[in-house]
Amino acid sequence: MCHDGSCEHGAAARPAADGHDGAGVLDRRRLLMAAAAGTALTLAPVSFTPARAAAGTPKGTPADGDVTRTVTGHLETGAADFVYLPVEVPKGVQKIAVEYSYDKPSVPAGTPANSCDIGVFDQRGTKLGGKGFRGWSGGFRTAFEISATEATPGYLPGPVESGTWHIVLGPYQVAPQGLNYQVKITLTYGAPGAPFKPNYPPTKAKGRGHAWYRGDGHLHTVYSDGKRLPSEVAAGARQAGLDFMVSTDHNTSSSHAVWGEYADQDLLIITGEEVTTRNGHWLALGLPAGEWIDWRYRSRDDAFGRFTRQVHRSGGLVVPAHPYCPYIASQWKFGYDGADAVEVWNGPWTYDDESAVDTWDAGLAEAVRTGGRWLPAMGNSDAHSEPQVIGLPHNVVYADDLTTGAIMNGIRAGRNWIAESASVQLTFSATAAGRRAGIAETLTARADAPLDVRLEVSGVPNGTVRFITDEGQMHQESLPASGTGTVVWRTTTSLAAYVRAEVRHPMADGGPGQGNTMGPALVWGPMAALTNPIFLKRA
Structure with missing residues (x-):
């Protein structure tokens, strides 16, 4: 896949009298070829007027205030996984704000309707696994803002540096009629505010030494597609009688920086991520606070191993999640090489879980026969919002102490069992x-x-x-x-x-x-x- 800006461009954006950019309809044959090759698609860039300098800059250029550009376009069925819209950000910008929308035409029963995610990368680029990631909200939000002081949940606050930023559209479902989209970008000029100060959770809580500890390893907040605040998730974990929990918002590390406020000696909060690819979801558990794992690949791209190694270098665990979930892009297609455990029980018990347990059990027999590695089982709630129950189910892990490293070691060794509740x-x-x-x-x-x-x-x-x-x-x-x-x-x-x-x-x-x-x-x-x-x- 191409994520470094070198992909073929779509139709050039043509400035209109009303301040809109008309991207035009992309050539169907090129778009389908890009999708078939597993590539991303990069559109023509959107440019903004430079900020007025102290002297020597023509009148009419902005010093403070907002400037907006709007881009419209159309994607056919078979669109590339990711569509990149470059935005040329000049110096002197203190905030970037983005709004987007897309049409949702009626489709026949059983046919996927339009669904399109959104995120952004900054001037450091869109290279797979690179450093340019600045946020992702999937399809949960229609707008976001980033400044030095704050950012919309799911996005990383920090300076809005000059250079080419990329807004990312993720059209993971496109109706037979295609998908018409609109993206509005607003830059606010002016001096940057005070820098954001992260508050990461500690990696140790007050434990009982060598003991069994209860914890839920798959939880979501408003920082991805959950509806609970971090404070509500932490309170729910305590109410469920848990000793630890893992924050696993989809495709972003943004919530890591707020968990320190809600951790205490009675609850170990471990940072992680649910890596949501087009061929299944996996949990990266025990990541160092602030670390982000890329998700922009399919099983055919041979990139999964690269990111499992990244997690392992950081001391974390790789856990395929809900492998038989029937929803689009959720069933597991990467195999289990590089995995440390598998989530065989996800939320209230269903036939998906029966299938996961049966497959896991067959793997145990194969490991015994060959003398190979066996894969431990995990169970997690995957709770997003009410009425989903935090801790249904959860893991009871034998660990040396209540620390991130000790809990990860216990799960890695399979020294755990799964309970529906603390009772x-x-x-x-x-x-x-x-x-x-x-x-x-x-x-x-x-x-x-x-x-x-x-x-x-x-x-x-x-x-x-x-x-x-x-x-x-x-x-x-x-x-x-x-x-x-x-x-x-x-x-x-x-x-x-x-x-x-x-x-x-x-x-x-x-x-x-x-x-x-x-x-x-x-x-x-x-x-x-x-x-x-x-x-x-x-x-």
Whole structure:
């Protein structure tokens, strides 16, 4: 993909008498060729009058005040992923403001309608993974502003330096009729205000040493497409009984700079990003505050590995999110090389999650067979706004302490289980010949030695406990109405290479659970808790 300004230009902008720039209709064949090649499209630049200097500048040029230019254009179906509108920003500008709109014609049922995102890069350029990123709001906002002192949520405050800025349109859905757009750019001339001072959260809170810590690793605020303020998200995390949370606004690091105000010794706030590509979403967890990860690529562009390495160099984790989400551009297409964990449970339990767990479980069996790396499971709420519940679900992570590094290490090692709420408690272990192993650990025993798998659980009234191995479900047992119980199952290392536990709610209507054609209906319903495996090895 071309992101450095060297792509083919569209029709030249023609200044009109009313101060508008008419971009014209882009050549359909060139546009389709650009999309097929995976390239971006760069339009003709928009220029502004330089600010009036102290002396020697012609009269009529602005010193203070606003100047506006408007660009209109049309994109055909098959448009490039990203359309760049260069804006020549002169010296003496203290604020840039952008508004945009696009038409939404009626489309036949089952046909994608027009949807177009927006963002901006500054004079440092649009190179993939470069330093020019200044903000992204996707389709959540129709306008934004940037100055040295402040910026619209999703955007990074800082000086409006002279040079070529690029407004980015992301037409991820284009109707058969095409997409007509309008972009209005307003520059405000004058002296810059006081510089913005970021307030990043600390990387340590008051922990309990080696302990299990609860946290939600996928949360959104008004800094991307959420409707909760950071203060409301932090309050929701505390109300859910969490020890930590991760901020993962889409495609921007802008919220990192405000979280320090809401962190305290009782809540570790970890900075991250949800990287939203055209072929799936992934979580970059544990990023250094202020670090941004690029999203402008598809699986065919062979760029994913570059950015997973960037996250790993920073000590963070790469976690494919909701891999079976049916929405456009949300299903995971990059494979799992370079991933540190996978989000198998996203929000309230659905069939998307059933598919994710099944795929993850098959990967466990393959890792055992080949001796390769296994991928730990995570669960997160992905909460954006009411009534979505923060902490439904969340991770219970065994870590050395309540620090960003220790939590990341615990998840990376798979030392976590997933709970729908803080009311669910469990302990999962396997014992043989006086030895014991817990979640993500390996128990070695003779092939014929008796081995006991034990789950102690509370908080799931009338629930169903399932023990699952590389052979499938090997034991199922019901919990009493109190929701508290202990389930023990005996096996050997000759019969099971790993074992993991699920705790399910009963079906809400009392009917059958997940269907099958090989026997009686299954009676378990939505997930209440899910563990990573214990590995069983023959001595």
